Amino acid sequence: MEKKIMKNLEKLVSIDTSCPENQTNIDVLNFIESILRPLGFNCIRIPSMSFEGQNSLIAVLNPENKKGGILLSGHMDTVKVQKEDWRTDPFRLEIINDKAYGLGTVDMKGFLACVLSVVSSFPILKVSTPLYLSFTYDEETTVKSIEEVCSFFKKNKFSPNLAIVGEPTLMNVADSGKGYLGYTTLFEGKEGHSSYPEKGLNAIYMASEFSEKLKEINEIYKVSTLNVGMIRGGVSPNSIPKNCVVEWEIRPETSSDLKKIQKEVFEKIDNILDKYKGAKSTTEIREKLLPFNYKLKNKTRDICLNSIPKSKAIKGNGAGESGYYQELGMDVVYCGPGNPDFAHKNNEYIQISELKKYCVFLKKILSSQDETK
Numbered sequence: 114m115e116k117k118i119m120k121n122l123e124k125l126v127s128i129d130t131s132c133p134e135n136q137t138n139i140d141v142l143n144f145i146e147s148i149l150r151p152l153g154f155n156c157i158r159i160p161s162m163s164f165e166g167q168n169s170l171i172a173v174l175n176p177e178n179k180k181g182g183i184l185l186s187g188h189m190d191t192v193k194v195q196k197e198d199w200r201t202d203p204f205r206l207e208i209i210n211d212k213a214y215g216l217g218t219v220d221m222k223g224f225l226a227c228v229l230s231v232v233s234s235f236p237i238l239k240v241s242t243p244l245y246l247s248f249t250y251d252e253e254t255t256v257k258s259i260e261e262v263c264s265f266f267k268k269n270k271f272s273p274n275l276a277i278v279g280e281p282t283l284m285n286v287a288d289s290g291k292g293y294l295g296y297t298t299l300f301e302g303k304e305g306h307s308s309y310p311e312k313g314l315n316a317i318y319m320a321s322e323f324s325e326k327l328k329e330i331n332e333i334y335k336v337s338t339l340n341v342g343m344i345r346g347g348v349s350p351n352s353i354p355k356n357c358v359v360e361w362e363i364r365p366e367t368s369s370d371l372k373k374i375q376k377e378v379f380e381k382i383d384n385i386l387d388k389y390k391g392a393k394s395t396t397e398i399r400e401k402l403l404p405f406n407y408k409l410k411n412k413t414r415d416i417c418l419n420s421i422p423k424s425k426a427i428k429g430n431g432a433g434e435s436g437y438y439q440e441l442g443m444d445v446v447y448c449g450p451g452n453p454d455f456a457h458k459n460n461e462y463i464q465i466s467e468l469k470k471y472c473v474f475l476k477k478i479l480s481s482q483d484e485t486k
């Protein structure tokens with residue numbers, strides 16, 4: 114088993130997937146499919162709507178039995194890398210004692226290597242409930258592919274009830290995590306000479322009132338947070354600024370917080386436009402990761418905690434892609450091998466012993482899918 118894991122990891126690390134915006138991920142798709150197809154998986158590529166040459170991959174076993182089943186999910190991309198800052202070549206797996214160094218070993222090619230190794234070393238066809246594997250291409254950057262994957266699930270009525278997202282947690286079981294929504298709001302007023310303020314509409318004033326409101330809302334919520342990160346506006350000190358842009362964000366703890374906060378924020382924009390008659394405003398979402406809500410009942414969490422010795426339930430470090438699967442009605446956790454502290458860093462490594470442990474866990478989970486029948 115160990116040989117197989119390391120062989121898969123070595124291959125995955127050797128394929129550069131660090132830049133979904135301007136490269137294709139065909140090589141990694143071909144590699145994954147070359148393992149899954151012969152096992153009987155139906156492999157479906159979901160082409161990206163944003164980046165040519167990029168695809169997500171969904172692999173399905175036993176889809177005829179559409180209800181229920183389990184989903185194992187991860188992303189194929191890694192963060193970008195400065196090769197010269199590494200002690201080793203980030204695209205060549207280097208083993209030193211129990212440590213396997215390479216870009217993405219923790220986040221999250223180690224998980225992918227485990228999934229591929231387990232399904233191919235296991236009488237996988239004995240798993241009688243549907244088994245879904247889903248691999249996205251841009252989790253570290255634009256996070257568009259998860260929405261494409263979820264709409265495909267919806268359209269095809271794929272409805273696994275259990276979902277494990279293999280983000281690194283040191284094999285602890287994360288059952289919640291904050292979302293992230295980044296917004297850009299433009300206020301558009303009317304320019305004019307600064308000695309006649311009544312003739313113009315000052316966009317910086319609008320942006321300041323807006324920012325003040327975001328600060329107020331932030332003080333009300335305990336865990337969900339808001340931040341104004343950048344303001345750009347005006348052209349000279351002696352003119353009334355026409356445009357002002359506010360870059361801001363919400364990190365919601367739950368979907369209901371998100372709804373409430375959005376409502377308050379957009380009401381404020383309406384108030385500002387009422388006050389500055391003739392002004393306009395537009396808001397765009399730059400980036401969106403839905404919150405991953407804590408649920409009292411979560412079957413996947415129970416199964417994982419029972420199957421992994423010494424694991425504990427934790428709050429996740431962000432939401433990852435879990436919130437989207439939760440929206441489709443799955444019981445989701447994220448639980449993967451590797452220390453999240455080593456992710457997104459130079460000289461990233463994962464412990465080989467942990468990869469082996471994770472494979473034992475995956476085998477257990479998949480066998481239990483057979484026994485339940």
Ligand SMILES: [Zn+2]
Pocket residue numbers: 188220221252280281
């Ligand atoms: Zn990740």
